[in-house]
Amino acid sequence: xxxxxxxxxxxxxxxxxxxxxxxxxxxxxxxxxxxxxxxxxxxxxxxxxxxxxxxxxxxxxxxxxxxxxxxxxxxxxxxxxxxxxxxxxxxxxxxxxxxxxxxxxxxxxxxxxxxxxxxxxxxxxxxxxxxxxxxxxxxxxxxxxxxxxxxxxxxxxxxxxxxxxxxxxxxxxxxxxxxxxxxxxxxxxxxxxxxxxxxxxxxxxxxxxxxxxxxxxxxxxxxxxxxxxxxxxxxxxxxxxxxxxxxxxxxxxxxxxxxxxxxxxxxxxxxxxxxxxxxxxxxxxxxxxxxxxxxxxxxxxxxxxx
Numbered sequence: 001x002x003x004x005x006x007x008x009x010x011x012x013x014x015x016x017x018x019x020x021x022x023x024x025x026x027x028x029x030x031x032x033x034x035x036x037x038x039x040x041x042x043x044x045x046x047x048x049x050x051x052x053x054x055x056x057x058x059x060x061x062x063x064x065x066x067x068x069x070x071x072x073x074x075x076x077x078x079x080x081x082x083x084x085x086x087x088x089x090x091x092x093x094x095x096x097x098x099x100x101x102x103x104x105x106x107x108x109x110x111x112x113x114x115x116x117x118x119x120x121x122x123x124x125x126x127x128x129x130x131x132x133x134x135x136x137x138x139x140x141x142x143x144x145x146x147x148x149x150x151x152x153x154x155x156x157x158x159x160x161x162x163x164x165x166x167x168x169x170x171x172x173x174x175x176x177x178x179x180x181x182x183x184x185x186x187x188x189x190x191x192x193x194x195x196x197x198x199x200x201x202x203x204x205x206x207x208x209x210x211x212x213x214x215x216x217x218x219x220x221x222x223x224x225x226x227x228x229x230x231x232x233x234x235x236x237x238x239x240x241x242x243x244x245x246x247x248x249x250x251x252x253x254x255x256x257x258x259x260x261x262x263x264x265x266x267x268x269x270x271x272x273x274x275x276x277x278x279x280x281x282x283x284x285x286x287x288x289x290x291x292x293x294x295x296x297x298x299x300x301x302x303x304x305x306x
Contacts, residue, residue, distance in 0.1 A: 003108045005166065008049070008083045008139055012167050012190040015048025016229045017214045019056040021267050022070060024278035030066045031278070032073045038275065039077040045222040048212070049083040050074070051111055056216045056266055059087040059113060061281040064094075068101050075106035085141070089113030092131050099136035109139040111169065114148025126154045133162040140164055143194060145171025152181035159188050169194040170210070173201055179208045196262035197255060199225075199248050202232055203240065216262065217251070220269030224302040247302050254294055260284040265295060272296050 011017075020042055023035040042050060052074045053059045053067055062070065071086045078084050086107045088098035099110055115128050125148050133140050142158070142165065144150055149172055150158070158165050167190040170178050182191055193205040193213030202213055211233070218225040224247065231239035255261045264280050268287050271277075272295065279286050287295065 003080055003083055005139060008085075008109050009166060009190050011049040011083045012141070012192055013211055015212060016046070016218065016226060017049055017051060017192065017212055018042050018045075018047040018218050019051045019054045019214045019216055021219055021263075021270055021277040022053065022057040022062065022066075024281070026278065028278065028281065030062075030069055032069055034277065035070070036073050036077045038277065039074060041275070042218075042222075043078060043081050045218070046226055047082065047218070049085060050078060051085045051087070051214065053087045054111060054214075055087075055113075056214075056219070056263055057087070058263060058281060058284070059089065061284075064097065064101070067098060068105070071102050071105040071107055080106075080108065083108045085109045085111055087111045087113050088132065088136075090116045092128060095132045096135045099132065099138060103136065103138050107138065109141065109166070110136065111141050111143055113143050114146045117147060120147045122150060122154055125150055126158060129158055130161055133158070133165055136164065138164065139166040141167035141169050141190075141192065143169045143171055145169075145194065151177070152184045155181050155189075156185050159185055166190060167192060169214070170205075171195055175201075175204050175208060178210070182209055197248060197252050199228060200244065200252050202228075206232060216266045217269070219266050220273045220275070221247075221299060221302040223306045227306055243305055246305060247298060250294075251298055254287075254291060254298070257291065258285070258287075261287065265291075268292050268295055269299060272299055 020038050023031040025031040053070045074084050084107050086102045088095040088110050169192040171194045173195040191210045193210050198213035215225045228243045255265055264284050264286050267277055267280055
């Protein structure tokens, strides 16, 4: 039985959202056994929903068959203990095919990724999103990021046209534009923070009514990630400031050394804690030995903060 929409939206508006990495073996192939074990571990750590095959999960590097395996393993493992959401995107035919695969597997909702072109006009991006939304019965969250950024005007039009458009994930970090959208569109949508390492601007998100965000570092420091989120929502500024200063600021500095480290460092962190998901696929690259040591030191620091 499908989860009620009210439960899905509630999970998007209150609670920490988890975005697991996708497991590859030492030959670079999808590893369903270790991925299932990762999901089982995730759902025991007080997350409100699980987003699979996302940016952290290297969606754009997966084949259609691998995507099918990911969503199938997710459905069989999580079993709707919490809402299960998977990404769709690339071309319109690809996105519609992914949506059909996800629905057949038992996903509860979709995250619509930016389109595949390097530069897109807003009216074309709107048509892209609208076409995909109209070709699935699943609820859809739109990821407003990169070459797929829509203004509040187009977000409103999309909300008016598509009843299954239920949420907006912000990947821009542009608080002015996001606040415009929230104040204009209102509670018709659920709003999620989605910049890389969203914790770094989580206070700004919260101040305009964005209560949840996607935590990539949850993949290797779940206890600290949960502690930070609880402190943020409870207004414990001293704890929030301490964790940001001692963990997130140096982590973001490390992440900023090379494009793609928003994913690569997460996989490196998973390896460090003994839950390896293999390496990232090209064009992404893994961090250097020196950078991995710095990450290990940060993980040790995170343990002291809990």
